Every structure is written in C-alpha cells, then in structure tokens.
C-alpha cells in the first residue's frame with residue numbers, strides 16, 4: 001500500500017510518492033475551489049478558484065513532507081538509518097532501518113514532526129495576518145488561513161496518544177523511560193492505539209449519523225487504519241517480548257537431513273521426500289558442501305515429464321539467496337529473515353559448517369511455549 005514512485009531526494013532522504021496522494025490533493029483542491037474560496041472571496045472565475053485550490057493543496061503536501069523530513073533529520077542525528085519518506089493518502093510516513101536506542105531519542109524523533117506542523121501553523125498564521133493587514137487579496141488570505149488551520153490540526157491530530165501516531169511514540173518513550181523496558185512500553189503504546197482507533201470509529205459513526213456523511217466516512221476510515229496498524233504493532237511487540245533472550249541454537253533443528261543435489265527430482269522425491277517429515281532440505285554437492293535449499297514448492301514446480309531429467313540442484317534456491325544465521329544470534333534478529341519466497345527457512349552456519357535449520361514452525365512452537373510460560377500479568381499495565 002505504501003510503495004510509491006521515487007520523486008527525488010530532500011535533505012539527503014529519498015522521497016517516494018504513492019498515487020493515492022493525488023486523491024488527497026484533488027480532494028483538498030476541490031473542497032477549496034468549490035466551497036471555501038467562493039464563500040470567502042466571491043466574484044472570481046472557476047479557474048482562479050481551482051488555481052488557488054491546487055496551490056493550497058500542494059503547499060499542504062509540502063507541509064506534510066516538512067513534518068516527515070524533521071522526523072528523519074532528528075533520527076539521523078541519533079544515528080538511525082532512514083530508508084525513505086513516503087507521501088500517501090493518510091499523509092506522510094518516515095521509514096527507519098533501525099529503532100531508537102534510548103527513550104530520549106524515541107521522544108525527540110517522535111516530537112519533531114508535530115512540533116514542525118505546529119510551527120508551520122504559526123508561520124502561516126503570522127504571514128497571513130501580515131498579508132491581510134497590507135491589503136492582500138482575500139482569496140490568498142483565505143488560502144493562508146486554511147494552511148495555518150490544517151497544519152494546526154495535523155500537529156494536534158498526530159499528538160493523539162496511541163501508536164502508530166507520533167503521540168503514541170511519545171507515550172512509548174515515556175513508558176520506556178519509566179519502566180526501562182522498551183518492549184513492554186511498545187505493547188502499552190499499541191494498546192493505547194487500539195483504544196484511539198476504536199474511539200475515532202465511534203466518533204466517525206456519530207458524525208455520519210448526524211448528517212456529515214463525507215467527514216464521518218473519512219473519520220471511520222482513519223480510525224480503522226489506526227486500529228489495524230495498532231493491532232499489528234501490538235502483535236509485533238508481543239512477539240519480540242516473548243522471544244526475549246531466545247537464541248537460534250535454542251530452537252533450531254540440529255544436523256538437518258540434506259538433499260543430494262545431483263539426484264534427479266524424481267529419485268529425490270521417491271527416496272527422500274516421501275520418507276521424511278520435512279518440507280525443505282539444504283542441498284549439498286558431491287563434496288558435502290551446502291549449495292542451496294530445496295522446498296516442496298520448488299519440486300512441485302517441475303512438470304512431471306521433466307522430473308526424470310531435472311536435477312535437484314537445478315531447481316534449488318541458490319545459497320546466496322537463502323537467509324542464514326549463526327547459532328548464537330538472537331532469534332528476534334532472525335525473525336524478519338523467515339520470509340515467504342525462501343520457504344520460511346533460515347539455515348544456521350557455524351563458520352562454513354551447516355549446523356541447523358530454523359523454520360516458521362519452530363518459531364510458532366517457541367512462541368506458544370513462551371506464552372504459556374509467561375504469566376499473563378506480566379504483559380499488563
């Protein structure tokens with residue numbers, strides 16, 4: 001939903017734009033050109049209202065970008081990697097490659113965005129007041145006040161205390177500072193986000209019932225978006241908490257069965273796959289060197305007519321594309337490597353030596369064990 005087209009670099013950060021931002025620009029330009037501006041400054045042609053409306057909408061998107069850039073600038077100052085900034089239907093989003101190291105950094109990175117929006121609201125208000133005093137056209141004055149108002153709303157809305165909003169990050173930083181437990185704080189902030197999403201959906205429904213159809217639908221939409229984002233943050237934070245201290249060697253299947261790469265698919269299926277309960281095998285060559293990974297999906301993709309002539313090594317995922325880990329690594333770090341296209345497996349190497357394999361099933365099992373072993377009171381508050 002948020003992969004957009006790159007539109008350039010600002011302050012050294014790559015900025016991407018999702019097509020849905022055009023919907024937002026159109027919506028703002030339309031509401032300015034059709035209602036707000038004709039009411040405030042009558043007597044102009046439609047083209048003039050639309051021109052002013054588009055200018056206002058584009059300046060607003062620039063304000064949103066400034067908000068995201070300031071998150072990224074402060075993050076960079078705290079040595080976080082910034083992947084990119086994305087503009088989309090719900091505004092902007094800065095994606096970092098790692099997490100803040102301290103509650104103080106978490107707080108400052110989160111607060112930088114709303115602070116920028118509130119400052120922009122002040123700047124637009126001051127400039128508009130000055131322009132109005134020297135007799136600027138009422139049309140321009142109206143756009144100026146609108147920009148000040150929307151930036152004010154943007155700053156205040158983002159300060160609402162629930163993840164994934166900036167206010168939720170601030171709550172997380174404060175909980176983290178007080179409890180010294182980052183994951184517990186993340187669970188708390190996500191829970192606040194669930195409540196906030198629910199409240200917004202309720203308010204949106206009330207708005208809808210009281211006749212403000214479009215506004216109501218939009219509020220419900222934002223509430224629903226917050227709710228689902230908060231739910232996935234909660235799940236993620238819970239998983240990270242449960243995996244605390246678990247290492248790869250604690251969950252891996254040691255000395256896994258390997259597949260001889262020189263076998264034909266047909267021989268391999270009848271002699272290995274049928275006889276063993278695994279759905280993926282590390283593939284070795286004649287010298288016993290690991291060369292890749294074969295999964296049932298790859299085997300299935302070979303047409304039956306070709307199975308007698310295709311070798312296992314021809315269809316295996318090459319080793320350089322297979323996710324790897326070391327026995328001593330924390331499982332949390334490996335979590336993201338259990339991706340779909342490589343069959344959800346990580347091969348565990350001690351130096352050059354294959355010592356184990358981790359599957360998503362291993363991960364589910366340890367999560368279940370840990371959630372039984374962790375008293376429910378532990379995750380409360």
Ligand SMILES: [Zn+2]
Nearest residue numbers: 113114158166
């Ligand atoms: Zn923000």
